[in-house]
Every structure is written in structure tokens, then in C-alpha cells.
Amino acid sequence: MTTSDPDGPLAEQLLRLTRRVHRIQKRHLQQRALGITPAQSRLLRTLAHYDSPPRMADLAERLEVVPRAVTTLVDALEASGKVRRVPDPSNRRVIRIDLTPEGREALRELHAARRSAAEEILAPLTDKQREVLGGLLDTLVDGGPGGADAGQMLS
Template identity: 50%
Template sequence: METELADLVHGVGRRLRRGYGERLGPLGLSPGQARALRVIVESEPPLRMVQLAERLRIVPRSVTPVVDALEEAGLVRREVDPANRRSTLLVVTPGGRELYERVREERRRVAEELFSVLTAEQRDRLRELLGTVDAQSA
């Protein structure tokens, strides 16, 4: 029973990632880059690289190529942390904020299409259940 549930969750996640990839590719972002951009945009004050890695639940060395790509695209810039000159802060650019809004809309559309087979009450219940599982594993 639990393996069947895990397979279903994995399959839904795979469909979401595929949908995101299809919608984000034309915007010039991978799903991982879009996720990092979202975390950077939604963070106040600006994050350090290690904090971004923690929020993305990846090892710090894996965040560097993601930030490099975002920086090369002009979406994010690195700034010296005035409170600790050895640290680097990640600051979203106006272009990054604008693209983030487009990404957010595409993500919403993908999720809306995938979950359209559920009623509003079923979506609320699924959100609650998955939130409980996610909080337990964090």
C-alpha cells in the first residue's frame, strides 16, 4: 500500500516537473533555476548562498552553478554582505523579478491543468495531507 502511494506521488511529481520544464524552457530557465529564483525573490532580507542551499534542500556546492546561470542571465546579482564582508548576498534584479512573475503564472497554469480533475475540496484536502507529510520530513 505505501509503495503504491509513493509511486503515485512520484508519478504526479514527475508530471509536474515535465510540465514545468515544457513551460519554463521557452523562458530560458530550468525548473531548478526557477525554483531558486522563486526562493531568492521571496526572501527578505537577501539570502546568502548557504541559506539558498538550505531552503532548496541541496548541498551548498550544488547551488553555485544554479546561481551562476541566474547571474549570467541577468536575473540575480551577487553583492558583498555589508554585515560580513566574507559573505555574498543574492539580490534579484528588476529583470529577475519580472521573469519570476511570468514563471509564477506558468507554474500556476501547470498545476491548475494537472489538478483540474479534483474538486476544490479535494485539492484542499490533498494540500493538507501533503503538507503534513512534508512537515514531518523537513
């Protein structure tokens, strides 16, 4: 005898939604012809949050990927002129990753692409529905009651 999965239909809806969101974001990104993959986009957005150029190890930790994955992303972004490797002023053996002016411009375009994708995704919702959805997404992202700290304590 099999047990029914009460969250099965909800899980299916969630998977369909994430696939749809990904397709829409990818299309909006491709329309801008930046030649940037979603992973490269994530790295650029992460770089923008640092006050000073981070080390590759810092990026790998923040992105929750292996250092080799960051090296591959940085190689491609450096080849396209969006980032550059710079020596650490206090330890020349340490390499840091810095955004170039082209990288900052790409970030502006990425932001615009993400914004237009979000507008398309949210278009069918009323203001009230958007507010409710925002609260639900915060709960899912932050790990439920207690927020992000509680979710981190469990992992």
C-alpha cells in the same frame, strides 16, 4: 516466500503522479521561454523570501544543497542578468546574492507558469476533491500528526 507490500500500488501511483506533475510544470515553464531550469527557478523563488540579500551559504542551507551547487546556479543566473553578487556592507569579504529587476520579472513569469500548470493538474478535480487533496498534501509535507515541528524533531 515474499511478503506482499500493501503500499506498493500506492507508491507506484505517487511516483507516476510526481513524474506527471514534473512534466507538466516543465512544459509550462518551457512555453514561457525563460531559459530557466527547475533548479534555477527554485533558487529565484527562495531568494524572493529574504528581506535582504542572503549569503551563498544561507541559500545552500535553505535549499539543502552543497554550496558549490549554489555557486553554479548563481553563475548561470548572473550571466542571464537575473541576479547579481553584491558585497556585504558590513564585511566586504562576504558576498550576497540580490535579485535584479530582470530576476523579479522572471519570478512573475515563473509564478504564472506554475499557476497554469497547477490549473491543468487540478482540472479533473471537483472543489471538494481539491480540498481533500490539499489536506492530504499538507499531512504529507508537514510530516503527519504534530506538523512540521514533529517531523523536524525526528530528523
